[in-house]
Amino acid sequence: MSRPPPPIIKGWCPGALRPMLSGDGLVVRVRPHGGCLSREQVGGLATLARHHGNGLIDFSARANLQLRGIRPDSHAAVLDGLCALGLLDPDPETESARNIMVTPFWQADDGTHALAQALENRLRHAIAHENLQLPGKFGFALDCVGQPVLRQASADIRLERTPAGALILYPDGAYTGRIVEPHEAVEQAVALAGWFMHSGGITNGRGRMAAHVRRISLPDGYDVPVPACLPFIPAPGLTPAGWMAGLAFGQCQAATLAALASMAPLRLTPWRMVVLQGVCTPPALADLLHAGDARLRVTACTGAPACPQALAPVRALAADLAAFVPEQAFLHVSGCAKGCAHPQAAPLTLVAQSGGFALIHHGTTTDQPIVCNLSAERLRAHPELMTKD
Ligand code: SF4
Incomplete structure (x- = not known):
């Protein structure tokens, strides 16, 4: 079997001003202010x-939103539109x-929204004026409402609350942090980003905090244990x-987004879910998934044909297999080894290779498969193959 070419790691995320070209046109990523x-x-x-x-909208694992299939000659008009909406x-x-992820569960009077605004302004x-230059994937998580909910989401600097209610700031990957007062939290977070930059955290424009703190000691004062939590x-x-x-799959049609606009403001999450702010009953909208829907047990990336690196279409297969994924399990179907939709290990992973799908149990797309060369047709006809050891 010939080996597929290794996936291309771009090391940056698309934005609105710097969109990424995909198989279906430009991907224009919009970063909502304060996550809403x-x-x-x-x-x-x-x-x-x-x-x-092309009318498709992605909700990303960084709690952003992407407009897909933007025609290059329409990019300027999209930027004008985003500017008019206050999103440019x-x-x-x-x-x-401006990679600031905010817990979607903030309350109007808890200070989270003000912290997010202040961090945006301070970063700008x-x-x-201070020559702060961070890698494109570097980000902050403001997760300071009760128990942390964003620890599994990508971030480099985290602000959380201790069980006693204090704010604790810490670098991702570290076991200790420092207690900060609300009025100094933003300044200290930006100082920590500066420490990352000046202490050698960036090589060739890339670098993540968790890898950096494995190599060097934390700055003075970062000695308070980060509380454990489930x-x-x-x-x-x-x-x-x-x-x-x-x-x-964290995606919807423009018509669905328009229908959501008639219901409530939205808070974005890194979980391919949206919070309809202030809504207390399940919205009657066909495209929304509610508890118990089998499609919540699967994820799949864009795949072919929209992603130029994909070796197969994946979303239709994932949707067809969803009902056969055991209740406590989770299936990740990936169009190539890059594993964009779910970089972590999953109980069940199917990754497209040049000869068919490889099946991995309890691993990532790059772990050892237990079986290879499974065609989509065979998987649909025999979904039980996924769970056989
Ligand atoms: S994992 Fe999917 S979306 Fe990511 S590069 Fe591979 S095929 Fe494309």
Whole structure:
């Protein structure tokens, strides 16, 4: 069997000002301020997706939103539209650094939204006037409402609450952090980003905090143990902020987004779910997934034909196999070894290779398969093959 070419690691994320070319056109990523979108912004994004793209919208694992299939000659019009909606940064550097994930469960009076705004402003100033230059994938998680919920999501600097209610700031991957007062949290977070940059965390424009803290000692003062907590398992249903609903493969049509705009402001999550702010009952919208839907037990990347690196279509296969995934299990179907949709290990993984799908149990797309060369047709005819040892 000939080996597929290794996947291309780009090392940066698309933005609005610096979109990424995919197999179905430009991918324009929108970073909502504070992780939420007003109804007007949601409706405006639906219109942009319909008029200038292929009408598909992705909700990313970094709690952002992507307009897909944007025609290159429409990119300027999309930027004008985003600017009118208050969703455009002044330059690509600021946009790239504004990777701030916010717990979707914040309350109006808990200070989280103000912290997010202050961090945005401080980062913008540090980039413009203090030569702060962070890698494109470097990000912050403001996870300071009760028990942390974003620990499984990608971030490099985390701000959480201890069980006693204090704010603790720590580098991703570290076991200790420092207690900060609310008024100094933003300054200390940006200082920690500066420490990462000046202590050799970046090589050839790339670098992540977790790898860096494995190599060197933390700055002085980072000596308070990070509290242990159970992994947060997100599920559709009522949350303190509103109704959380799933989207199959984290994607929807512009018409669905327009319908959501008529219901409530949206809070984005890294779990391929959205929170309809203030909504207390399940919204009656066919595309939303609610508790018990088998499609919540599968994930799949864009795959072929929209992704140029994909070796096979994957979403239709994942949807067909969903009902056969055991209740406590999870299936990741990937179009290539890059594993974009789920970089972590999964109980069941199918990864497209040049000769068919490889099946991996309890591993990632690059772990040892237990069987290779499975065709999509065979998997559909014999879904029990997935769970056989
Ligand atoms: S994992 Fe999927 S989306 Fe990512 S590069 Fe491979 S085929 Fe494309």
